Amino acid sequence: MQHDEMFFMRRPWAYEPDCQRPERPDDAFGFGTQALHAGFRPITGMGRFNTFALPIVPSMTYPYEQFDKIPYPVYGRTKTPTTSVLEERLAVLEGGEACVTAGSGSQALFSLLFTLCRPGDNIVTSLMTFGEGYKQAATIMPERCGVQFRFVLDPEDPRCWDEMIDSRTKLVWVETPSNPTLFVTDIRALAEVAHSRGVPLMVDNTTATAALQKPIALGADIILLSITKFLAGNATVLGGAIIGPEALTEDIRWNTTEFVGCTMQPFDSWLTVQYLETLPLRMAKHSANAQALAEHLRAHPKVSRVNYTGLPEHPQHELANRQMKAHGGMLSFVVRGGIPAVRSVMDSLQLIIHAVTFGTSRTIVMHPRTITHEHMTQEERDRAGIDDGLIRLSVGLEDVEDLIADLDQALAKA
Ligand SMILES: Cc1ncc(COP(=O)(O)O)c(C=O)c1O
Secondary structure, rough: OHHHHOOOOOOOOOOOOOOOOOOHHHOOHHHHHHHHOOOOOOOOOOOOHOOOOOOOOOEEEEEOOOOEEOOOEEOOOOHHHHHHHHHHHHHHHHOOOOOEEEOOHHHHHHHHHHHHHOOEEEEEEEEEOOHHHHHHHHHHHHHHOOOOOEEEEEOOOOOHHHHOOOEEEEEEEEOOOOOOOOOOOHHHHHHHHHHHHHOOEEEEOOOOOOOOHHHHHHHHHHHEOOOOOOOOOOOOOOOEEEEEEEEHHHHHHHHHHHHOOOOOHHHHHHHHHHHHHHHHHHHHHHHHHHHHHHHHHOOOEEEEEEEEEOOOOOHHHHHHHHHOOOOOOOEEEOOOOHHHHHHHHHHOOOOOOOOOOOOOOOEEOOOOOOOOOOOOOHHHHHOOOOOEEEEEEEEEOHHHHHHHHHHHHHHOOO
16 A cells, blocks of 8 residues: 555545535624534533533543544644534634644644645746744755745736636635735735635635635635734734644644644633734724724834734725725834834833734734844845835724824834
């Protein structure tokens, strides 16, 4: 028996345009109801173990009832009960068939690429991606796995994506809106291009979340999520997920996750489920605060550019209005005076915190040029809009007047 036959019992996943996903009862509910109920109902009839809250099941192994009766889950690397609830909730919220979690968003990306690609295959993407994603694409995957990445240099034009696809292309990967420059891609148009060539489209929905954008409804096949950001809401959880056809998520779970990592831990999954209950409310407030800050900063004399999809001058403002419900909690802006001015502003902030993440309830700033996108060449940074003076602002849930006051006093020192 070949190794392939022994290990890869499930058919490797391929894009099937006509594959229909079965209806789940939770699919009929509105997003706010799904965020509260999908995947778990209170347990009754269990005596002292009746519970309103989702139980945390910390067990990493599961007892056999009989010698030849394999329990499911059987071992914690691939599945645990609490994490299964999170996976089901995320699949419902994104409108996908199934979900598999990972220890981080970066691990989820790695597991997806490792599952789909073999040496000699390629992935088509652009420079408008998060920094660690770019690093996987530009160095780790080509050098260690023999998988090439093709970067579309004019990502606004669907024809440029089409030109990059060939018979060894396994995935088209897009991040929209992108971190940190808020570039928006037309998901429907790109899905048409990818499908016309028989290739699946993966959308990284970390920045918008399903509360604001539903890529699968627009034609995407696969969703990448960093749970670490808005989904878990306050930098207390590290996690990631892939949502898509069950044949794919189970291929990842049993043929990659099983060997190179594990799904999310029960306590982290439980915390995420608690945070998800308020996701729609939080995203509305993040968006309102970010809109107010973007409008304030765009009029500031020390600021030369603001990237926020909610501003009418954003190049894809109309597209963002069409495919997003609101504009989200991330913006970035360029301070006049380059790195010395950035240093002065960031060191002068008193309320806003300097840290590496986004999507937290407390507002955070970060300097992409030195922290997340330092692996890009200068030419690539120029193309991606990562200027020396660019500051990324993850807008939190504070009273917006306090954020404006803090930014104003810090900018006054630049
Ligand atoms: C858009 C996006 N996707 C995925 C990731 C990876 O997530 P994690 O930090 O959980 O590995 C990040 C991280 O910054 C991100 O910005």
